[in-house]
Amino acid sequence: MRELGDDRRRRILAAVEARGEARVADLAGELEVSVVTVRRDVEQLAQEGKLRRRHGVVRSLVPVAPARPEHDTEGGAVALVVPERHAYLNEVVHGARSALDEAGMRVVLHIAPKAEGGSERPILERALSDDVRGLLIAPRWRTVESEEADYGWIADVRVPTVVMERRPRPGSVLHATDSVCTDHWYGVHLAVDHLHSLGHKRIVLAARHDSPTARAVRAAFAEITANRPGIEDHAVILSAPDAGPDEKVAPQDPAVLAGLVGERGFTGAVLHGDVDALMLVERLAEAGLQVPRDCSVVAYDDVVAALGSTPLTAIAPPKAEVGRVAAELLIRRLLSAGEQSRRPQRIELMPELKVRGSTRPL
Incomplete structure (x- = not known):
């Protein structure tokens, strides 16, 4: 089922703004349309002054907001780790990036390839070797087994971490890690x-x-x-x-x-x-x-x-809100890093029903 042009361009713009830049081929795969269609949409968005395009690559024009002087947000970036080609999580990423930009924090997006499990770990280890001060992560977790296998190393990450749109099993080692999820x-x-x-x-x-x-x-x-x-x-x-x-x-x-x-x-x-x-x-x-x-x-x-x-x-x-709330929770953790008391939070946000034409009284 093909998307309407305006909706497709809106999603392209949101994805590019969330990442800073994106390849045209990747956008075509995520939207399940041809590369030619995405090029045409990108050309129109560029003419409207909404993004910048180069050969095969699209870049965002959204500036990063300056750091608020009253907040200690200097030094290091926030790593944002999500699975590749996941349209649902694109909106989560956009919400998270908006909150981090407003706080003046640099975002480094890492895309985990489609794999049976554990693909995020080597990516995160490379990210932590750089100057990363916080982590927002939405693991793919295709099976219960892969989910359980990841609990230990995510819980041991040495920087403040918030798990997005995932609810670790109650009583697991990851239960006490900050998380924000839809109910x-x-x-x-x-x-x-x-x-x-x-x-x-x-x-x-x-x-x-x-x-x-x-x-x-x-x-x-x-x-x-x-x-x-x-x-x-x-x-x-x-x-x-x-x-x-x-x-x-x-x-x-x-x-x-x-x-x-x-x-x-x-x-x-x-x-x-x-x-x-x-x-x-x-x-x-x-x-x-x-x-x-x-x-x-x-x-x-x-x-x-x-x-x-x-x-x-x-x-x-509330996909974008999940990302924003997760980023705001991480920001609070970073700003209070020196405090002794730190109680983990497990936040659930409520979805809503949107009634359209596919339901009617029996």
Whole structure:
């Protein structure tokens, strides 16, 4: 599903401003469009004076705010570590960078390549060999095993650290590390409550299983639907054949969703994430099932959910706010580095429901 030009250019500008600069080829991969399309958008943004382009590279024109004289922000940079090609986290990065720029702190962005696990560690070790005074990190953590394996070394990082959009397991060695995350349980509650309020009592979740957010969404859905009076039937499937790296979760074809709607009478669906949701809606249409006539759909992420032929009702995590709050928490840690008392904080931010055209009363 292609994005509208204005929305695509907005995301290009946000990504470039978050990183300082970006390669055209990388932007094309993240937006899932051709390099020619991105070049055309970059040319228009450059003509509008919003960014600077060179051969194959785009640079931001957003200046770094000067350091506030009353704050000791001199010396060292803040390392920002996120996975490559992760549109959801681009907005988190943008929020974090805005807060750090306002505080006069230099940001060094490190992109972790797509790997089974541990790809952030060597990147961070190289970053710490430079003059890095703080760390904001969103590990990929495709499996529970890779997540657990990273807890120890992240907890041992020698500079103040804030984990973004990740919730380490309670009682783990990383439990006492500062973290800022969306309350995904509440997001799933909003989705199920919205569908149930419209009369839908048979609800299916099509979700990924290759990130902490995906696993949180799946766990919340299982708990909420099992304990919600009035829900007659519920099920969980993968949202795409490549959505689950864990061998314990069998891959499923997207056509399974259409089959469940027809065979078991599901009239409501929660789909995670946006791209998979838009593709699943097309699969339903191919099977002769229209949204929302035959099945009401709520997407989870709200990165591109509004751009479908039928704009999707969606749960919108506060992505940019997660980054900003995480950066502000790190700034406070850096400014109070000499204080003896330091209590870790685990902050949860509330998502919101955005009602569009993909849901209606049963």
